[in-house]
Amino acid sequence: MTQDLIGTSRALNYEEPLLWEYAQNEASGVDFPRPKNIPLRTGQAARADIGLAQLKEPQVLRHFVRLSTKNFSIDHGFFPLGSCTMKHNPRLNEKIARLDGFANIHPMQPDCTVQGALELMFKLQNWLGELTGLRGVCLTPAAGAHGELAGLMTIRRAHEMNGQGHRKVILCPDSAHGTNPATAAMCGYEIRVIPTRENGCVTVEAFKEALGDGKDVAGMMVTNPNTCGLFEREIAECAKLLHDAGGYFYCDGANFNALVGTVRPADFGVDVMHINLHKTFSTPHGGGGPGSGPICVNEKLSAYLPYPIVRRVPSPQPSPEGRGSYYVLEKETDRPTMFGRLRSFQGQFGMFVRALTYMLSHGGDGLRQVSQDAVLNANYILAKLKGDYHAPFGDKTCMHEALLTDKIQKESGVTTIDIAKTLIEYGMHPMTIYFPLVVQGAMLIEPTETESKETMDRFIAVMKMIADNVKQGETEAFHEYPKSAPRRRLDEVKAARQPVLKYIG
Amino acid sequence: MTQMKYTRDHEWVKLEGNDVAVVGITDYAQHALGDLVFIELPKMGATFKKGAHFAVVESVKTAAEVYTPVSGDVIEVNTALESDYDLLKSETDGWIAKFKITDAGELAALMDEAAYKDYLKTVD
Numbered sequence: 001m002t003q004d005l006i007g008t009s010r011a012l013n014y015e016e017p018l019l020w021e022y023a024q025n026e027a028s029g030v031d032f033p034r035p036k037n038i039p040l041r042t043g044q045a046a047r048a049d050i051g052l053a054q055l056k057e058p059q060v061l062r063h064f065v066r067l068s069t070k071n072f073s074i075d076h077g078f079f080p081l082g083s084c085t086m087k088h089n090p091r092l093n094e095k096i097a098r099l100d101g102f103a104n105i106h107p108m109q110p111d112c113t114v115q116g117a118l119e120l121m122f123k124l125q126n127w128l129g130e131l132t133g134l135r136g137v138c139l140t141p142a143a144g145a146h147g148e149l150a151g152l153m154t155i156r157r158a159h160e161m162n163g164q165g166h167r168k169v170i171l172c173p174d175s176a177h178g179t180n181p182a183t184a185a186m187c188g189y190e191i192r193v194i195p196t197r198e199n200g201c202v203t204v205e206a207f208k209e210a211l212g213d214g215k216d217v218a219g220m221m222v223t224n225p226n227t228c229g230l231f232e233r234e235i236a237e238c239a240k241l242l243h244d245a246g247g248y249f250y251c252d253g254a255n256f257n258a259l260v261g262t263v264r265p266a267d268f269g270v271d272v273m274h275i276n277l278h279k280t281f282s283t284p285h286g287g288g289g290p291g292s293g294p295i296c297v298n299e300k301l302s303a304y305l306p307y308p309i310v311r312r313v314p315s316p317q318p319s320p321e322g323r324g325s326y327y328v329l330e331k332e333t334d335r336p337t338m339f340g341r342l343r344s345f346q347g348q349f350g351m352f353v354r355a356l357t358y359m360l361s362h363g364g365d366g367l368r369q370v371s372q373d374a375v376l377n378a379n380y381i382l383a384k385l386k387g388d389y390h391a392p393f394g395d396k397t398c399m400h401e402a403l404l405t406d407k408i409q410k411e412s413g414v415t416t417i418d419i420a421k422t423l424i425e426y427g428m429h430p431m432t433i434y435f436p437l438v439v440q441g442a443m444l445i446e447p448t449e450t451e452s453k454e455t456m457d458r459f460i461a462v463m464k465m466i467a468d469n470v471k472q473g474e475t476e477a478f479h480e481y482p483k484s485a486p487r488r489r490l491d492e493v494k495a496a497r498q499p500v501l502k503y504i505g
Numbered sequence: 506m507t508q509m510k511y512t513r514d515h516e517w518v519k520l521e522g523n524d525v526a527v528v529g530i531t532d533y534a535q536h537a538l539g540d541l542v543f544i545e546l547p548k549m550g551a552t553f554k555k556g557a558h559f560a561v562v563e564s565v566k567t568a569a570e571v572y573t574p575v576s577g578d579v580i581e582v583n584t585a586l587e588s589d590y591d592l593l594k595s596e597t598d599g600w601i602a603k604f605k606i607t608d609a610g611e612l613a614a615l616m617d618e619a620a621y622k623d624y625l626k627t628v629d
Contacts, residue, residue, distance in 0.1 A: 434566040440537065492565040496542035497590075 015486070016066045018503070019053035029057040070486070072429055074285070078455050082401045082432035082444025083177065083227055085257045085279035092361055093282060093354035102353045107345035111328050117349065118327035121310040124356045128296050131367070132273055133266025136302025138309055139294040140347035144254060147274025147293030148183040148221075150306055150342050154272055154297060155219050155248045156187055157304040157339040164218075164246065171210050171220035171242075173202050175228055175436045177252055180221040189218060196438055200228035200393045207238040214245025223252035224268070225259070225399035227436035228392075229378065229444065239269025248272060248301065253293075256280045257448065258375055258400035261368030272297040277348075281355035292351035303337040308346065373449035374400040377456060381445055384460045388467035392439050400448070406441035409470045416441040418478040419466055421489065425482040426462045510574065510612050511621035518574045518612065521603070526575045526612070529600040530562065530593065533625055538564040541590040547579045547602050555611055560601050562593075575611045577604035 032042055039045070044054065055063075073079070079086040097103060101116050111118060125137040141147040152170070159167050170184035173194045181191045194210040197203050202222065211217060220242055224232045239249045251265050251273040257280045259265065265273050277292040278285040285291070297305060308330040315326040329346065362370065375398075382402035386394040390407035406416040420430035420443070432444040447456055466478065482488055509519045515534035518526050535541075543563035553559045558570035559579070581603040586592055593599045616624060 437567055437569075493540040493542060496565055 014066075016063065016070070019055060019060070019063060020051075020503075020505075022053065022055055022059060022063075024054045025056075026054050027056045027059075028054065029060065077427055077429065078447075078451065078459055079429040080431045080445045080447050080451075080459065081429060082229070082403075082446045083254055083435070084285070084432065085254075085276070085400075085446060085448055086285060086429075087257070087279070087282055087448040088450035089282050089284050089354075090358060090361070093357045096357040097350050097353045102350075107349070115327055118310050118329065119325075120356055121346065121349075121352055122312055122327050124294075124352050124359075125310060127356065127359050128275055128294055131260060131264065132270070132275070132296040133264035134270065134273060134296035134298050136297040136299070136305055136309075137294055138305045138307075139292075139352060140306060140308070140341075140343045141274065141293040141295060142343055142348055143291035144252075144274055144276045144279075144293045145179045145183065146291075146342065147276075147295050148179055148250070148252065149186065150293075150295045151250050151272045151274055151297075152183050152187045152189070152219075152221075153339055153342075154295070154301050154304045154306070155250065156189075157337075158248065158301050159218055161304065161337055167216055167218035167247070169217045171207075171217060171247075173222060173226070175200070175223075175226050175438045176221060177223060177227060177254060180223070180252060184221060192217075194220075196226075196228075199396075200230050200438070201226065201232050202234065202238060204234045204237050204241070207234075208241065211241060211245060211247075214242070214247060217242070217245060217247045219248040219250055219271075221250045221252060223255055224265070225255045225401075227255075227444070228439065229398040229401040229403045230393060230396060231258075231399055236268040243269065254279060255400065258371055260371045261364060261366075262371045266298060270298075272301055277351050277355040282358045283351040283354040290348050290351065292348040292355070294347070303335065305335075305338055306340060306342045307332060307335060307338050308341070310346075370449050371400070374447075377447040377449060377451060378402045378445070380453075381447055381456060381460060385463055385467075388464055389443070401444055401446040403436075403439060404443045404445065405439060406443070409467065410441060412470050412473065412475050414466070414470045414475050414478045416443055418481070419443065419463075422466055422478055422481040423459075423462065424485055428459060428462070509618060510615035511618070511624075512572070512574045512615055513624065514572050516571060516574050518615065520609065520612065523609065524606050525580065526577060526604045526606045527600045528559075528571075528573055528575075528602055528604065530571055531621075532594070534569075535594060538562060538569060539566050540564055541593065543568075544586050544590060544593075544601075546582050546584065546586065549579055549582055551579045553577065553579070553604070571601060573602075573604065574615055575604055575606045576608060577606035579603070580605045 026044060034040060074086045074088060105114050105117055121139055125139060128137045129135040141150045159165055168190050169192050170189040171194055172181050172184065172191050173196050175196050184191050192210050194202050194206050197206060222232060222235060224235055226232055242249055248271040249269050251270040253273045253275045256275060260280055272295060274293045274295045277283045283292060311328055311330060312325050313328055315324045378398050378400050382391060382398050385404060389404040391404055393403060406419060416433045420433045423430045435442055435444060509517050511517050511531065515531045516528055517531050518528045521527055541562055541564050545561040547559040553573045553576065555574065555576045556572055559573045560571040562569050562571060579602050583600050583602065
């Protein structure tokens with residue numbers, strides 16, 4: 001193993017105590033003068049009973065900065081987590097989000113004082129509507145799963161309002177993200193599984209079988225491209241059958257990065273879809289949060305979307321520049337058919353600023369290149385590694401993520417978990433492992449369009465080194481990695497069976 | 506003791522007497538799951554149709570639903586599993602639930618041991 005392959009993770013190699021484990025010296029960040037004739041209610045006088053730590057400001061600052069260096073993030077290294085689109089968060093997004101008019105406003109300000117912010121939300125609605133082909137957009141859901149919930153509640157509302165409330169079944173392929181059946185169950189639906197076939201996809205035949213006469217079917221939830229990294233080629237035909245039977249098609253937008261700017265989901269029959277701004281549109285994801293999961297619907301469903309939506313109306317006072325537009329947030333009474341509100345205020349406004357910045361800085365052609373480069377990068381990794389690892393669908397080109405398994409290595413006793421742990425040793429975040437569930441020992445690799453060829457080549461070199469060593473029978477080290485991380489193999493079984501949930505000093 | 510029958514989802518079932526079916530999951534399923542960290546058992550008296558999920562087994566890798574190969578009412582639950590997940594591996598005590606069944610014919614469609622072994626060669 002050559003030296004240049006070894007990751008530099010030494011900064012992680014120290015133990016950082018908890019705040020309570022530092023020597024407590026009755027210090028505080030700020031000293032107030034002792035008040036005269038009034039009992040002291042700040043500092044230790046107030047804190048003694050609850051036992052807050054007593055430290056100086058530099059101690060506290062260093063504590064948190066040190067902890068932050070233990071965090072592995074996309075700003076730190078390669079993070080090829082499948083189905084998560086851990087792409088670079090452009091610094092331009094941060095610059096724009098810090099502009100005074102975006103950063104220092106309050107959600108309860110009158111509309112007339114935040115016209116710029118409302119215009120930004122209106123434009124973001126339009127961009128999402130254009131990119132998906134689904135023109136009704138509600139920005140408020142605060143995460144992908146929240147968007148799924150909003151989407152299914154919209155479907156449920158539509159059925160109820162149209163005398164179809166008896167429809168109680170949601171169809172869902174066995175390759176689905178776990179949140180899909182969970183969302184359907186939370187909305188009171190029964191889940192009927194569409195088994196994916198040997199080619200990893202939903203076929204018309206399997207779909208018809210699951211649909212039956214369709215009289216009890218409220219809709220289906222499908223991710224396209226699916227969790228095997230494959231485009232669902234027969235989905236448009238399935239969507240037509242579903243529509244004929246009176247159901248709605250919910251598309252999970254987690255994998256939209258493979259399609260953005262290239263394919264409009266409305267064109268393959270989608271009625272409602274959530275978008276993860278924190279995946280496809282480069283807002284922070286994982287630790288940096290918050291997430292943001294707007295939903296987009298077509299004209300069949302737009303009346304039932306949750307409120308508030310930003311609308312453009314004629315300006316009450318035309319300005320000298322001739323700008324005749326004015327933006328307002330919908331009121332509860334504006335749309336009596338909608339099912340209600342899912343979240344306080346307007347959603348994750350800071351993420352809207354970052355996402356629209358990303359869209360405007362790329363433009364329509366740039367976004368098309370995003371999806372094309374994401375697909376190209378994943379196929380580069382697949383092509384380079386499919387001789388060394390079993391690629392269950394390797395005869396096909398993949399979309400934005402490459403799926404491999406441990407089938408070849410497993411015979412020598414090295415499994416997916418060992419491969420993932422070895423990547424930690426080499427300074428990279430592991431890929432998604434053991435998902436999708438329909439593929440044994442799965443490794444789902446999503447490089448995204450933002451990684452350079454050099455970074456991917458280094459990942460490929462480490463993966464090839466593992467495969468070569470296993471082939472030569474040198475397997476022992478792979479059961480022990482990571483060796484240089486501050487924690488090595490954790491006893492995950494014991495942690496799950498006997499979790500210690502309370503601090504023991 | 507009657508013959509053990511198997512499903513494509515790696516459950517096993519055997520008849521006790523004429524109308525009680527004992528259900529568990531196969532060694533293959535347990536090996537694929539890895540060490541279990543949680544088992545959700547069915548409620549006594551609950552009724553399940555053939556193919557419905559009646560229990561959940563969770564490992565550090567995944568949570569998997571267990572489907573009943575036969576229709577019937579749950580008349581006994583192996584609660585000892587809750588304190589000892591490894592018991593599932595036992596040939597005699599590793600069952601999950603016993604069902605009072607109405608149609609023993611449902612077992613006929615399932616695989617016998619030889620057919621299941623052949624089937625295992627085609628998966629994975």
